[in-house]
Amino acid sequence: MNSMIEVKNLDIQVPGKQLFKNLNFTIPSNKLTCMTGENGVGKTTLVKHILQSFKTKDRRININTTRSKTQYVPQLRNIDDEFPLSIHDFVGLGLRQSNLLWHTKSEKKLLQDIIEKTNLATIENHPLGAASGGEKQRAFLAQALCAEPNLLILDESTASLDTSTKNELLVLIRSLLVEQDITVLFITHDPELIEKYADYVLHLSHLQAELIRKERRE
Amino acid sequence: MLQFDFMRYAFIAGIFISLICGVMGTFVVARQTSFFTHTLSEIGFSGAAFGIFLGISPLLGMIIFTMASALFIGISGDRLSRRESSISLFSGLFIGLGILFLSLSSKQSSYATNILFGSIVGINIGNLYSLIILSVFILIVITLLFRQLAYNSFDVTGSQYNQHLNLLTSIIFLGLLALTISVTSQIIGSLLIFVLLTIPASSAKYYTPSLWKMIFLSTIFSLGGIWIGLYLSYVTNWPVTFFITMIEALIYCSALIYHQLQISKSLLKN
Numbered sequence: 102m103n104s105m106i107e108v109k110n111l112d113i114q115v116p117g118k119q120l121f122k123n124l125n126f127t128i129p130s131n132k133l134t135c136m137t138g139e140n141g142v143g144k145t146t147l148v149k150h151i152l153q154s155f156k157t158k159d160r161r162i163n164i165n166t167t168r169s170k171t172q173y174v175p176q177l178r179n180i181d182d183e184f185p186l187s188i189h190d191f192v193g194l195g196l197r198q199s200n201l202l203w204h205t206k207s208e209k210k211l212l213q214d215i216i217e218k219t220n221l222a223t224i225e226n227h228p229l230g231a232a233s234g235g236e237k238q239r240a241f242l243a244q245a246l247c248a249e250p251n252l253l254i255l256d257e258s259t260a261s262l263d264t265s266t267k268n269e270l271l272v273l274i275r276s277l278l279v280e281q282d283i284t285v286l287f288i289t290h291d292p293e294l295i296e297k298y299a300d301y302v303l304h305l306s307h308l309q310a311e312l313i314r315k316e317r318r319e
Numbered sequence: 320m321l322q323f324d325f326m327r328y329a330f331i332a333g334i335f336i337s338l339i340c341g342v343m344g345t346f347v348v349a350r351q352t353s354f355f356t357h358t359l360s361e362i363g364f365s366g367a368a369f370g371i372f373l374g375i376s377p378l379l380g381m382i383i384f385t386m387a388s389a390l391f392i393g394i395s396g397d398r399l400s401r402r403e404s405s406i407s408l409f410s411g412l413f414i415g416l417g418i419l420f421l422s423l424s425s426k427q428s429s430y431a432t433n434i435l436f437g438s439i440v441g442i443n444i445g446n447l448y449s450l451i452i453l454s455v456f457i458l459i460v461i462t463l464l465f466r467q468l469a470y471n472s473f474d475v476t477g478s479q480y481n482q483h484l485n486l487l488t489s490i491i492f493l494g495l496l497a498l499t500i501s502v503t504s505q506i507i508g509s510l511l512i513f514v515l516l517t518i519p520a521s522s523a524k525y526y527t528p529s530l531w532k533m534i535f536l537s538t539i540f541s542l543g544g545i546w547i548g549l550y551l552s553y554v555t556n557w558p559v560t561f562f563i564t565m566i567e568a569l570i571y572c573s574a575l576i577y578h579q580l581q582i583s584k585s586l587l588k589n
Contacts, residue, residue, distance in 0.1 A: 152480065173480040185524035186473050194470045202465050228528040244477065
């Protein structure tokens with residue numbers, strides 16, 4: 102099993118609390134791993150620690166990709182009803198293959214492919230502020246895909262969605278795993294989604310982590 | 320009307336002011352920091368008064384004050400500049416300081432009141448050159464960093480995690496904003512720069528959800544307001560600031576009406 106992330110002997114403290122002690126785990130590459138744990142166990146803190154390790158060069162965390170090929174989709178985003186930008190332009194903010202004022206031909210093609218893959222083509226010219234919860238999450242995912250990531254970290258992306266929208270999003274994410282060389286780390290509380298879609302579960306509790314392999318019912 | 324130098328200068332200045340306000344305004348509105356922009360123009364007034372007090376150029380005083388504030392806000396985080404109480408505090412404090420510097424300086428203070436209310440028809444060729452040079456500089460920096468600035472402005476949370484050197488981008492943006500305000504206030508006044516940096520872009524976003532069209536429309540709205548305002552002011556002899564503000568207000572009202580009509584249309588369809 103190839104690993105995307107390896108964590109060895111990591112301790113994390115926040116003021117007044119020890120979150121993790123002597124933490125060890127690996128995240129297998131090209132798989133969907135769900136990270137679970139009680140509220141306050143430190144899931145988001147751990148993820149932020151992993152993201153920062155690119156900069157701090159923390160030897161206890163080893164990631165087999167670069168920072169620019171790692172995309173984090175945060176749980177909360179300040180996009181209100183009045184948010185003016187179209188879905189097309191919002192997704193396009195993630196394009197970084199060049200630094201020109203305009204999008205290059207290959208960038209335009211990539212953007213269009215991603216918009217189609219994430220089922221946003223029919224509404225791409227609508228303002229993002231007017232989109233539904235599920236459409237917004239697909240747009241966030243699409244923006245992250247513009248960076249052509251190897252590692253995609255989703256922080257409770259399904260938390261505010263209804264059952265069918267949740268399942269649609271996860272089906273989409275699974276199809277990405279097949280089509281592209283991508284590893285997904287998905288923070289979630291949802292047992293139904295884990296049962297149906299996860300390859301692995303990383304369960305955090307009592308300062309430790311445990312990686313469990315899942316047999317998926319396809 | 321164009322046989323007068325000062326009118327020609329004013330019309331040319333209008334082009335450059337609209338260009339920088341079109342882009343910067345779109346970003347300001349996206350970041351929802353209109354009131355911080357207002358505070359920054361008051362800090363600019365205070366800086367100009369400080370410049371007069373020290374006997375250096377008021378423009379330099381403004382640049383020093385606004386840049387220092389932008390750097391301070393950039394480092395201490397956006398949240399501070401959004402808090403209502405800190406906005407009131409800074410506005411009050413800097414207007415107070417401005418008044419102090421003005422009363423301490425024995426020199427004529429009409430220039431400083433110009434900075435508050437502006438006089439676009441009062442500019443000379445020197446003002447025009449410094450406006451053009453600094454505007455071109457601002458536009459070049461925006462061109463080079465357009466994608467970073469757009470991501471940073473339109474997706475504050477996303478860029479915070481996924482954009483390389485995002486904090487530096489925020490600081491550069493605030494620096495550009497400080498420079499925009501300093502350059503333009505000495506010509507059109509703090510009051511008007513606040514209007515031109517917020518109203519055209521706020522109106523444009525109701526007409527189109529496309530980033531480039533938004534920038535284009537807000538540039539046109541600024542330019543239209545300035546040029547028509549100049550003409551009306553020439554004809555009536557009333558202050559140009561009044562006309563520009565009125566025109567921008569009308570544009571904003573029509574944008575709101577347009578937006579409401581779009582909403583009711585889509586409701587009828589469903």
